[in-house]
Amino acid sequence: MKPRLALVPGEPAGVGPELCVQLAQRPRSDCELIAFGDPGSLLAAAQALALPLQLLDEHQPVRSAGDLRLRPVANAVASHFGQTDPRNAGAVIGALNAASDACLRREFDGLVTGPVHKAAINAGGIAYTGTTELLAARAGCEVVMMLANTVVRVALATTHLPLRAVPDAITVAGLTRTLRITWQALQQDFGIDEPRIAVLGLNPHAGEAGHLGDEEIAVIEPAMRSLREQGMQLIGPLPADTAFLPQKLAGFDAVLAMYHDQGLPVLKYSGFEQAVNLTLGLPYPRVAVDHGTALDLAGKGTADPSSLFAAVETCARIARRRQERAAGNGK
The missing domain is CATH 3.40.718.10 (Isopropylmalate Dehydrogenase)
Structure with missing residues (x-):
């Protein structure tokens, strides 16, 4: 079976949502993707980029470019490109927690995360040093x-x-x-x-x-x-x-x-x-982009999606290797 990967766009005012929209334009043969995030942010990014986006229930089949399965995690307020809002910190962390918990329950085989804005999260009243540390605490492991x-x-x-x-x-x-x-x-x-x-x-x-x-x-x-x-x-x-x-x-x-x-x-x-x-x-593979929220690029369609594409490919490859190893061990 193809690995099922949870995808978290990250900061809604940054480039994360539009990178996910670009990702959805490419049919995947190596994995199934289900996003955890705010529907409005993803649809606004698709509109800004003039790209098709059809948000599906996570159990619906992906049939065409622009289809993206979604487990919604709604923002507290509407997001605006390039302008972080601390009121949405809870939704950003909520999406990460929901996706990591789903991986821990073995509903998913891996986690791919977009960029988050540390200052906005802390300004929202949530103590946060990094997603690596958050996921480690959630899983209770080094x-x-x-x-x-x-x-x-x-x-x-x-x-x-x-x-x-x-x-x-x-x-x-x-x-x-x-x-x-x-x-x-x-x-x-x-x-x-x-x-x-x-x-x-x-x-x-x-x-x-x-x-x-x-x-x-x-x-x-x-x-x-x-x-x-x-x-x-x-x-x-x-x-x-x-x-x-x-x-x-x-x-x-x-x-x-x-x-x-x-x-x-x-x-x-x-x-x-x-x-x-x-x-x-971690008990599951987690791969993230290696860049920040790029607030100055958000909504302009100029952000390079290469790191997100590489993150998905890497996570799918590791998840598949773990599946094969588990199958070989008779688990």
């Missing part, structure tokens, strides 16, 4: 954020933290957990039998043997040593300024960066349009 394109996969040891808080957040236990989750995902979801993971140092030149900081010696190396003894292929700690050279990347299946802006600028420079954001460790 997760890892990974961003990937056709050039490189970058996992993160820490995610949305102020830079001054990063060193204290990097621990032997945390790194061990992160590397195990990443290793398992590379095997199970990407089909890599013996993954090779490059681990970056925290400090310039990976600490220069302790002269530029001792986190590599005191924290990173002990975590790697323990996991190497268990059979994991871990390379590093490596200086971040040279680890992404093409000849080095060719020998890695993924890179573990210590903080958000250590690895992601390189990934986005190498292929921003095709990059996706994965949450590793």
